Amino acid sequence: MSDINTEVIKQAQQGDADRIAELYETYHIKIFRYLYYRVGDRQTAEDLTSEVFIRMLRFLGGFKPPGASFQAWLFQIARNICNDHYRKLKSHQMVPLEENLKDQNLSTIDTAERVLDNAHLKQALNKLSDDQRDVIIMRFIADMSISETAQSLNKTEDSIKGLQRRALLSLKDILKDWEVSYV
C-alpha cells in the first residue's frame, strides 16, 4: 500500500483530530502486527502499539513531508520502542523472549500436520537476525515497499533486496527443518 497523502499529514500536524484518527486507523494494525511478531505476545504488542502512537503524536511536528515516507518513519518509531522494550527486559532480568516463544510453540510444532501458521512463523522469525526479521515483517506482513523498508532500517535499497533474499532463504531452511509446509 502506498504511503498516506501528505495533505493528511500536514493537517494532522496542525492538530486536526480527524486526520490524526485517519493516521491511527491506517497504520495501527500494521504496527501491531510488526510488534506482535517482534515481541511474541499479544498483550505486550498491544501496549507497545499504544506507545508508538503516543510517540507519533509527540513528534509529529518534526516529521517533514514530502520526500520522507510517513509509514517508514512510523515503523522507525516502532522499531525503537521495540528495542527499548528489550533493553528494559534485559535490565529487569526477565525471562528472555526466546524462551517464551519456545514454551509457547513447542506443542504447535509437534502437531502431526504442520502447515505454516502464525505460531510457526513467529517462532521461525525469532531464529533470524534482527534485520532479516524486520525485512520479512515489513515487506510481507506490513506490505511496505523496498524504499520504505530501506528508510525504516536506515539502509540502501540494494542492501534491503539482499537482506530480503537471505531472510527468505533462512526462513525456508528453518521451516524445512521443522517440516512445516507453506505450499
Add this chain to the structure above:
Amino acid sequence: MFNNDEQLQQKLEALKQGESLESLLSDLDGSDEELEGLIRLASAIRSMPHPEPEAELRLEQAAMLTPELVRRTDLIANRNGGSQRANRETGFLGVIKSNLQQRTTRWAVPVVAGALILVFVFLTSFGAGLWYAGPRQAQYATLQGVVGVVEAASDPDASEWKTLTNGDRVQSGARLRTQDGASAYLVFFDGSRAELMENAQVDITRLQGGYGKLLQVVLNQTQGKTVHEIIPFENPKAMYVVYTPGGAASVHGTKFSVEVSQDGRSRFTVNHGKVLVSNDLSDVYLLSGQVTSTQTGQELEGPDYQFTLQGEVELIEVNVWKVVEVWFEVNENTLLIGDPSVGDRVVVEGRILSDDNWVADTIRIVEDEEQIGSFNGVLDRTEGAEWVIGGWTVLVDDETALDENLVLQSIVRVDFKVSEDGNWRAVKIALLSSPPEDSDDHLPAPDPGANPSLSFEPDELSAQTCAVAGPAMYEFGGFLINKSEDPKDYAAGVELSYQLISGAEYVDSVELVPSSWERIDAGESGNFSIRININDAWRDSRNGSEIKVRVFVSNEINRPDHHPGRVTATLSNYCAVVPGDRPEPPTTPEPVVTPDPDQEFEAACVGADPHPTGMTLASKYEVDYDEIMGWFCQRFGFGEIDLAYSLSREFGVPVEDLFAMKNSGMGWGEIRSVLQKGYPGEDENTQPISTPEPTEERGDSTCVGAQPHPTGMTLANRYNVDYSEIMSWFCQGFGFGEIDLAYSLSRDTGIPVSNIFGMKSAGMGWGNIKKDLQPKQPGPPDDKGKPPKDK
C-alpha cells in the same frame, strides 16, 4: 548474487502488482528451484491471516491517545491563537468509534447467528463475572511519560517500593510517590489522567470502572502537586475525588490541580470547568481560573482568582515582595521553595483576594529567564486599547493574541509584560470560560429585590450500620425550607449538589431525589431524600469508618450567595470485622464436603456474602439486588429469574405476573407462547420491570386502577387476605415479590407482616431480615470462621 536479489525482487513486485503465483512460477519453468521456493514462501506469508488487535483495544488506545492529542492541539492552538480545539476529543474518538461501527455492520449479517450462540455461551460461563467487574482496563491506570524515579508500594502500609516505568499498571490500593525532579502520568481507561509532579505522594484508595464509561477514582494526596485532566463523565455513577489533609475536591469533567505542602496546607486550582472543594467546615465551588486553599481544620479560603509571576525578585520589604514590577504579599502560609531572595529568578503562584490584595501561596526558584506575569479574572470592560479584567487594566495592541470567542463577562487568563512606563501590556488573553447562557424561558428571571432564606432541616443526619453483605442503599430524608416570610422572597431554580466529605471509596453512587425545584415560596418547604448506594468494600472497612455526604444548595436564582445552609448525612460502620481480628484458620485439615444444595441455597438466600449471579442479574436489569434475591429466596432459579426479567423486558409484562404464571403451574415455554399470542393483562399502565421506589408512593394509575392487578389477586388468594391489603403495600412502594416474601415470612415465623415491612423500611435487606427472623440455633461459627458481629 546481486542478480539473484534483483530477480527475486522483480518477481515479488510482479506478484504484488497482481500477477498470479502460477503465472510467475510458470515463467520460471522449473529452472530455478531456489527462486521458486522463495517466491512461494513470500506469497504464503503475505496471504496468510495475521493477528489483529481487538476492537476493544482500539477504543482503549484511542482513549489513551486523547490526552496526548489534547496536549498537542493545545500547543498548536496556543501557537496559532487557539483554533483547533473544538473537535480534538470528540473528533478523534468519534472517528475510531464510527469506523468500528461501520466495520461491525459490514460483518454483522453473516455472523449474527453464530455470534448469538457465542454470546449466550460467554454470558452463561464468564459474562456474569465480567459484567460485574467491568472492562479489564478500567481496573487499573497506566503509567505514561515517566521521568526520573517514580515508585509504588502495593499498599499504603508497605515499606518496599518498586520503581515504575512507562506502561506499568497500578491498581486500587497502591501508594505512589515521585522523587526530586520526577513526574509521571496516570492514564485511566476513559482517557482521564492525573499527572504527579515531583515529590508527590498519592494513595489510590479506589480505582474501578464499568461498562458505559463508568470510572470511579478516589485518591488520597498527602504531599506534592498533582494535575488532573478529567474527560467529562457520561455516567451518573462516575466519580473522581481527591482527598487532601485540608479538604476534598470532586469533579465531573474538568482540569484542575491539587498541591499539598509539607505542613499539610492544601491548594486547589481550576484550569477549566468547575470543581467543588469541601471540608468539614465549608464548601467552595471553584470556576475556571479560581483557587482556594486551606489548612487542616480551617475553613476554605476564597474562591479567588489565581495569578502567576515569573521573573527576578526585585525587592523585599518585610512581607511585601516585588516581581516583574508587581507587588504582592508574603505571609506565614506562603511556601518558599529553595530559599529565594532578592536577585533570584522565581515563579510565584498566588491569589488575588477580594480586597485586590495579591497574596503568594508558593514561591520557587527557577532557571528560566523569561519575565512574564499572568492573572485570571472576569472580562469587565473593553474601552479601546484598555481592557479591564477583574478590576485590573491591561493594554491591548496588535501584537496581543486574543482568543476568538471573548465576550464581556467571560473568565479569561491574561499573560502580560510590564512596559517601561509601568503599564501592563497584554501578550495574550485566553478564554477560560464563557459567561453562563441566559436562563431558560420557563425559569423565573432573577429578582434583585427577593431575599429567600433556604436552610435544611435537620442539618445533621446519621445512621449506624453493620457492614452488610453486597450492595446496599441507605436513605436519609430531609426538608429544604424557605424561612423567609415575605411572599416576594421566593426561591427560584433551586438545585442541590452533594460532596463526599469522606468514605468515597465505599460509595457506588449518591442520588438526591429530587435534586431541583422550580420554585420554593416563602414559608414553604420541599422534602428530599439522600440515597447512598454502598459497595462491597464497606464490609471490610474498619470499625468506625464513616461515609459523609454533604448536601448544599448549588444554585438558586434570587441572591444565590445567601444560602449557607447544608446538611451532612453520616453513615458509620460500627460492627465491621477489624482486619487481624479474624480467628486463626484451623490447624487440622478440613474434610472435603460435597456442598448440600439446600445449604448452598440457604447461604445464598440469607448468607453474609452477596451471590455473584444475583449481583449480575441486578446489574443487568437495573433492579435492586434484594429484588432479585427475593425471587431466589422463593426458590426460583437464577436461570428462571433471568428468563423472567428478559421476557418482562421483551413483552412489557410485569415480572411479578410472569412468576405468578409460573407458580400457577405453567412452564416457561407455555408462558412465552402466551406472551407471543398477546398477554391479556397488557395495558398502557403496565411497567416492563418493577423497580420499586421505597419512599415514593406509586401513581394512582398503577396503584388503584379500575382493573384488579392479577398478581395482587394471586397474593391475596395465596395468603387469604384482602386484595386491598396487598395493594396497600404495593402502593407504599413494595414490589409484589417483596410482598410475597414478607407474607411468606410472616406465615412461617408468626411475626406481623407490618413489622417485617418495617424492618425493610429501616434499611435491612431481605436476606438479613430472613436471617434475623429465623430461629437461632446454637452451633459453631460459620464455615468462613468469622466471629459473630457486634450488635
